[in-house]
Amino acid sequence: MSNQKNMPKEKGLDHTLSLLQEGYQFIINRRHTMQSNVFETKLLGEKAICLSGSEAAKVFYDNDKFKREGAAPKPVQKTLFGKGGVQGLDGEAHRHRKAMFMSLMSKDDLKEIRQLTKTHWEKAAKDWESQDEIVLYEEVKKILTKVACEWTGVPLKEEEVEDRADLLSEMFETPAEVNLNHFKGWRARSKAEKWIETLVEEVRSNDREVEKGRALYAFTWHKDHEGKLLDENIVAVELINLLRPIVAISVYIAFTGLAINQYPEKVTSLAEGEEDKLQWFIQEVRRYYPFFPFTAAKVKETFTWEGYTFEKDTLTLLDLYGTNHHPDDWDNPDRFEPERFAEWSGSPFNFIPQGGGEFDIGHRCAGEWITIDILKESLNYLVNHLDYTLPEQDLSFSMTEIPAIPKSKIKMTNVKRT
Ligand code: HEM
Numbered sequence: 001m002s003n004q005k006n007m008p009k010e011k012g013l014d015h016t017l018s019l020l021q022e023g024y025q026f027i028i029n030r031r032h033t034m035q036s037n038v039f040e041t042k043l044l045g046e047k048a049i050c051l052s053g054s055e056a057a058k059v060f061y062d063n064d065k066f067k068r069e070g071a072a073p074k075p076v077q078k079t080l081f082g083k084g085g086v087q088g089l090d091g092e093a094h095r096h097r098k099a100m101f102m103s104l105m106s107k108d109d110l111k112e113i114r115q116l117t118k119t120h121w122e123k124a125a126k127d128w129e130s131q132d133e134i135v136l137y138e139e140v141k142k143i144l145t146k147v148a149c150e151w152t153g154v155p156l157k158e159e160e161v162e163d164r165a166d167l168l169s170e171m172f173e174t175p176a177e178v179n180l181n182h183f184k185g186w187r188a189r190s191k192a193e194k195w196i197e198t199l200v201e202e203v204r205s206n207d208r209e210v211e212k213g214r215a216l217y218a219f220t221w222h223k224d225h226e227g228k229l230l231d232e233n234i235v236a237v238e239l240i241n242l243l244r245p246i247v248a249i250s251v252y253i254a255f256t257g258l259a260i261n262q263y264p265e266k267v268t269s270l271a272e273g274e275e276d277k278l279q280w281f282i283q284e285v286r287r288y289y290p291f292f293p294f295t296a297a298k299v300k301e302t303f304t305w306e307g308y309t310f311e312k313d314t315l316t317l318l319d320l321y322g323t324n325h326h327p328d329d330w331d332n333p334d335r336f337e338p339e340r341f342a343e344w345s346g347s348p349f350n351f352i353p354q355g356g357g358e359f360d361i362g363h364r365c366a367g368e369w370i371t372i373d374i375l376k377e378s379l380n381y382l383v384n385h386l387d388y389t390l391p392e393q394d395l396s397f398s399m400t401e402i403p404a405i406p407k408s409k410i411k412m413t414n415v416k417r418t
Pocket of ligand 1: 245250295320362367368
């Protein structure tokens with residue numbers, strides 16, 4: 001007897017508009033109505049499979065079953081990723097390029113980025129003391145632009161900080177929009193690529209010196225799996241793959257500021273040096289609040305899983321936000337409970353705000369450790385080194401805007417270092 005089953009399927013011509021309208025809830029809503037972690041829908045005019053939960057994530061990260069080539073929708077490629085970057089590579093080409101990223105993630109590299117984060121928080125906070133009000137999200141974007149540039153070896157003058165911070169953030173603030181804002185994101189990408197390409201040209205022609213250990217040096221002289229230097233534009237795309245997401249951590253820092261305000265009882269134990277407790281808190285921030293709704297791949301070769309057929313080349317989305325809130329994987333998923341991480345088993349498939357699976361052979365986020373370290377340092381600064389008041393403001397965030405950011409972006413008054 002055949003165990004073949006028909007995959008639950010959403011009726012209708014195309015559901016792209018619903019995806020834009022429902023945002024983070026799009027896959028969750030259909031998972032509920034169809035009572036299934038696997039279902040078929042139609043997006044951007046093509047058949048698409050949606051997956052949710054840790055069991056589905058295991059399948060999604062199986063390199064024999066899925067590939068990334070051609071999976072990223074065009075608007076996302078034009079703003080968020082850029083063309084020719086590691087996100088769209090498969091097999092040996094991917095492994096080789098990913099190793100270039102992971103070679104920057106040693107313990108010493110992480111220690112340095114954490115130290116830089118602390119230094120730039122301290123400098124910024126000193127300035128805030130003389131201001132009536134600051135907007136945390138906007139300020140942290142500037143802090144992280146400085147951290148990102150210094151860490152990668154990209155030169156940055158004080159008077160350039162604001163413009164560069166805007167340029168880098170416009171790429172992640174607009175990826176899913178199909179309006180004027182999308183144009184803003186597209187224009188930012190093209191400007192940012194020109195900025196970095198010029199630096200790469202200068203390094204290659206010996207007009208600019210850069211320290212050997214820095215990403216600007218390492219990527220400029222990196223040879224691909226066939227022994228060739230990368231095209232200057234690809235070097236720029238990959239350096240922006242470091243700069244842009246480091247600045248994007250500001251979104252999580254805004255949510256960290258919100259969590260401190262919403263759950264004060266969870267903050268009392270976060271003393272300086274309580275590394276574990278700081279870590280549980282920021283892990284819960286990454287699990288609880290939305291950021292990337294899903295990630296995309298295409299079926300590599302037709303296969304069957306749980307009786308369902310996955311046809312070659314079908315676009316497949318893995319629900320990241322929904323998996324982090326899946327009741328099969330988490331107790332009380334809709335409660336903010338940092339203590340849950342004291343007992344968390346560390347599965348690479350159920351806690352996937354930055355993708356799942358493995359770092360080296362898979363597409364899991366290359367910057368996850370950096371993100372954790374920057375967040376821990378920032379949380380420590382906010383709770384142990386800063387006094388402030390949150391004035392009346394709109395702290396809500398929308399589950400249909402991607403990325404979600406608290407509406408007021410966290411205004412602070414009476415800021416003083418302690
Ligand atoms: C703001 C926090 C961040 C979030 C929410 C985030 C999220 C993600 C997600 C969802 C993926 C795709 C995973 C997949 O498709 O399976 C990814 C990939 C990636 N991220 Fe991050 N990321 C963050 C920070 C960073 C940082 C700080 C860096 C670098 C310094 C970074 C570099 C990358 C790279 C290079 C990839 C591509 C990996 C590959 O395709 O193999 N990200 N990230």
